[in-house]
Amino acid sequence: xxxxxxxxxxxxxxxxxxxxxxxxxxxxxxxxxxxxxxxxxxxxxxxxxxxxxxxxxxxxxxxxxxxxxxxxxxxxxxxxxxxxxxxxxxxxxxxxxxxxxxxxxxxxxxxxxxxxxxxxxxxxxxxxxxxxxxxxxxxxxxxxxxxxxxxxxxxxxxxxxxxxxxxxxxxxxxxxxxxxxxxxxxxxxxxxxxxxxxxxxxxxxxxxxxxxxxxxxxxxxxxxxxxxxxxxxxxxxxxxxxxxxxxxxxxxxxxxxxxxxxxxxxxxxxxxxxxxxxxxxxxxxxxxxxxxxxxxxxxxxxxxxxxxxxxxxxxxxxxxxxxxx
Amino acid sequence: xxxxxxxxxxxxxxxxxxxxxxxxxxxxxxxxxxxxxxxxxxxxxxxxxxxxxxxxxxxxxxxxxxxxxxxxxxxxxxxxxxxxxxxxxxxxxxxxxxxxxxxxxxxxxxxxxxxxxxxxxxxxxxxxxxxxxxxxxxxxxxxxxxxxxxxxxxxxxxxxxxxxxxxxxxxxxxxxxxxxxxxxxxxxxxxxxxxxxxxxxxxxxxxxxxxxxxxxxxxxxxxxxxxxxxxxxxxxxxxxxxxxxxxxxxxxxxxxxxxxxxxxxxxxxxxxxxxxxxxxxxxxxxxxxxxxxxxxxxxxxxxxxxxxxxxxxxxxxxxxxxxxxxxxxxxxxxxxxxxxx
Numbered sequence: 146x147x148x149x150x151x152x153x154x155x156x157x158x159x160x161x162x163x164x165x166x167x168x169x170x171x172x173x174x175x176x177x178x179x180x181x182x183x184x185x186x187x188x189x190x191x192x193x194x195x196x197x198x199x200x201x202x203x204x205x206x207x208x209x210x211x212x213x214x215x216x217x218x219x220x221x222x223x224x225x226x227x228x229x230x231x232x233x234x235x236x237x238x239x240x241x242x243x244x245x246x247x248x249x250x251x252x253x254x255x256x257x258x259x260x261x262x263x264x265x266x267x268x269x270x271x272x273x274x275x276x277x278x279x280x281x282x283x284x285x286x287x288x289x290x291x292x293x294x295x296x297x298x299x300x301x302x303x304x305x306x307x308x309x310x311x312x313x314x315x316x317x318x319x320x321x322x323x324x325x326x327x328x329x330x331x332x333x334x335x336x337x338x339x340x341x342x343x344x345x346x347x348x349x350x351x352x353x354x355x356x357x358x359x360x361x362x363x364x365x366x367x368x369x370x371x372x373x374x375x376x377x378x379x380x381x382x383x384x385x386x387x388x389x390x391x392x393x394x395x396x397x398x399x400x401x402x403x404x405x406x407x408x409x410x411x412x413x414x415x416x417x418x419x420x421x422x423x424x425x426x427x428x429x430x431x432x433x434x435x436x437x438x439x440x441x442x443x444x445x446x447x448x449x450x451x452x453x454x455x456x457x458x459x460x461x462x463x464x465x466x467x468x469x470x
Numbered sequence: 471x472x473x474x475x476x477x478x479x480x481x482x483x484x485x486x487x488x489x490x491x492x493x494x495x496x497x498x499x500x501x502x503x504x505x506x507x508x509x510x511x512x513x514x515x516x517x518x519x520x521x522x523x524x525x526x527x528x529x530x531x532x533x534x535x536x537x538x539x540x541x542x543x544x545x546x547x548x549x550x551x552x553x554x555x556x557x558x559x560x561x562x563x564x565x566x567x568x569x570x571x572x573x574x575x576x577x578x579x580x581x582x583x584x585x586x587x588x589x590x591x592x593x594x595x596x597x598x599x600x601x602x603x604x605x606x607x608x609x610x611x612x613x614x615x616x617x618x619x620x621x622x623x624x625x626x627x628x629x630x631x632x633x634x635x636x637x638x639x640x641x642x643x644x645x646x647x648x649x650x651x652x653x654x655x656x657x658x659x660x661x662x663x664x665x666x667x668x669x670x671x672x673x674x675x676x677x678x679x680x681x682x683x684x685x686x687x688x689x690x691x692x693x694x695x696x697x698x699x700x701x702x703x704x705x706x707x708x709x710x711x712x713x714x715x716x717x718x719x720x721x722x723x724x725x726x727x728x729x730x731x732x733x734x735x736x737x738x739x740x741x742x743x744x745x746x747x748x749x750x751x752x753x754x755x756x757x758x759x760x761x762x763x764x765x766x767x768x769x770x771x772x773x774x775x776x777x778x779x780x781x782x783x784x785x786x787x788x789x790x791x792x793x794x795x796x797x798x799x800x801x802x803x804x805x806x807x808x809x810x811x
Contacts, residue, residue: 158761162591163778164728198591263490263523406784407493413792420800437487438764438773445764448774449492452781455730460737460789463799470735 157197159444163451164466167202167427168194169245169387177208180228187239202427203243203387204236205315205352213250217327218285218293226297230304237308243386244305245313245352248294251280251325253318258435259401261394266435270319270360272398279326290328298343305348313350313386314340316357320397332397333361334370334378341384351379354389355415356431360400365409372410373418380422388419389431390454402432405450416457428454471743471791473783474498474528474711474751475776478767479516485767486523494780496528496751498711500768502572503560504534513567528751529571529711530564531682533645536580544578545615546623554627558634565638571710572635573682575645576624576661579610579654586759587718587725593758596770598649598690600722610655617658621669624660628673635678643680643710644670646687649721662721664694664702671708684713686755689734692720696734697742704746712743713755714783726756729779736782737799740790752787754779 160168175186194201212229214221236244247253255268256275285293305312317324320332330336341349355372358364364372379385392408393400406412430450439445459466474496475489481499489497497520501508508516520527534540534557542549543557564572575581584602589595635642646667647659660666667681681703689696703709716732718725730736757771757779764773771779793799 155762158591159774160591162593162758162760164590164730262493263487265491404493405781406788411792413789417796417800420802421805423805434491436491438484444762444774445488445777448778449781452729452778452783453785454781456736456782456785457789459730460740460786460793461800462802463737464802465730465735467731469731469733470738 154197156442157194157199161197161199163448164455165451166200167387167429168199169203169205169429170194170201171205172208173204175207177211180211180224182207182232182235184235184238187235187241191239191241201241203245204241205245206247207232209250209252212246213280215297216248216250216293217281218289219281219283222293226300229297230301233301233304233310233312234308237305237310242309243311243313245315245386247315247317248331249317249324249329250327251277255319261401261403261407261434264437265404267394267402267404268432269401270397270399272319272321275319275321275324277325281326285327287328290330294330294340295343298340298349302344302346302349306346311348311350311386313352315352315354315389316361318354318357318360319400320357320361333363334375337375337379341379341382347383350384350386352387352389353379353385354391354431355410356389356391356393356402359393359408359410360396362397364396373414376415376418377422380419380424385424385426387426388428390428391431391433391450402434404434405430405453412453412457413461416461420461428458430454471740471749471787472496472751473780473787474753475780476500476531476753476755476768481519481767486520486525488773489525490523492777492780493784495525497525498529498531498573498751498753499527500531502530502532502534502564502574503557504537504540505532508560508563510563510567513564513569517568527569529573530569531573531645533575533577533580535574535576535578541578543627544576544620544623546619546626550623550626554630558631561631561634561640561642562638565635565640569640572640572642573645573710574642575647575682576620577645577647577659578657579607581648582607582654583649589725589758590728590731593728593760593775595718595726595728595758596756597725598721598723600649600651603649603651603654607655610657614653614656615658617660620658620660624670625673628670628679632674632676632679636676641678641680641710643682643708645682645684645713646691648684648687648690649724650687650691651721663691664699667699667703667708671703671706677707680708680710682713683709683711684715684755685734685739686713686715686717686726689717689732690719690721690724692722694720697738700739700742700748701746704743704748707747709743709748709750711750712748712752714739714752715755715757715779726758728758729754729782736786737790740786744790744794752783754783
């Protein structure tokens, strides 16, 4: 089990009280120096988390302007490739065992919010409303986009193995074929199979954002490419680092987020598949709905999701997360 | 089996809307006889306010017994009949207003705790120690009270209230003495063990003479097996609803814990309710005090701590129901063996 992005002291203490053990920091405020992160800053980040009895298990994303040419084949591709590889080395030297990132540019976005009951708000996406302008001033073909990804995986994976950092790629969210003039790759089962085959190594893995996978076209159908099929396939191959355990209603081109136990995915069934296939990573709450009276970070809503996640893990595996019974 | 949330009355909009948003469909209100005096109209208004949020007023919980005015009911004093008549009128009002369950207790000294304990992540759980309390609590009545007298008064009350409860369709049940120790301030704690509850339900054999099953307190009872008690009373349809909280151990010394860090295996407990045919609701009851939590208009614990427990309760209910069609939880020893072969 694990959590989340804020690194302030109150949030870390709150998470420790909720029973969280592994912390993931999403785009932490590490300064970018000459286009890369440096060891000293990462050590400071890690010790800040460890001082609350927690473990900094993963960093999720660097600043997007460290890697946008890398993802979308821009003129600074080679420079960013080199700097990101240096950053992976620094993460490994700092003793942080995972680095995950979203292979997409522009970043995650939504088009609005939906009332998911009595004024609770879930984020929503509708392709008819979405209207991203082009974010690049160069052209990139689908083939070139794959070439960029393949180059990254082939160059970064051996370095990651050497420095002890497992790498995982997060899907494009929303999983639409093209956004802002950049072709999206990690938007379906087939492309993820292709991605993990680029280099067959546990260091070339997946951040299984179950929410985003559940938004893939057809993920809610019994077609051999359902969310359950995808979980089973990648967990069996030991290519899932950890899971964003959230739920959604619908798939692209139109969907919205829900409470963890009210979307189209049967979370109990999903949890069984992880367990039956020997998954030993962790689960985090990720996005949660906005509810009345909650803090802007969503303490209440996060507490609810964490309670739910813990009970599913414990009940499905019939064990105690705390070794009690 | 469904989650339920317990709140003070009158309730603000925020807490009702919170319950509606998180899908906690059942509401328990603290009140009833002995709290603020409520009339039939007040109970109807309460129920309609709650139903206006698509929620159900599933129970009222309170206790007239810690109030000095009602002590003759518990000790058979001169005003016993007069007080019982007044209480029965209030019970009729609640039942006629459509309240399905009334949970109360038989604790003249209310509930009690000693020093709090640091639990997971530096949160605070309540703590109890018998010697600590005894060295501080004065004698309640200046003399030791007699346990047999209390049982006589209880039997008199149960025989009076049960037919009225049946008549108006409101099931009544008694919460255990918390802490379940022999006596406090010279007053015997009569509901402190399994045997006392077997005796209670046999006074009148009726679904309307039942138990407010505070699993937390039952778990604190020395020498008793919590799963056996759930099974025994669950099978006999004596459990009205459950206080689904956890503790570190049993009296004379224990502390409250987060729902999944106590000694009770909550998954096993939930399976025991299911297998005994129990269909009622589960409240979080007390929750540890967490950093910077928001005050919640109810029992111990703020919004954040309570919603953690509610998420856990929702998950364990869902899992225990769904696992039936799979034949139980995943056999992890087989998974591990498979992985290593």
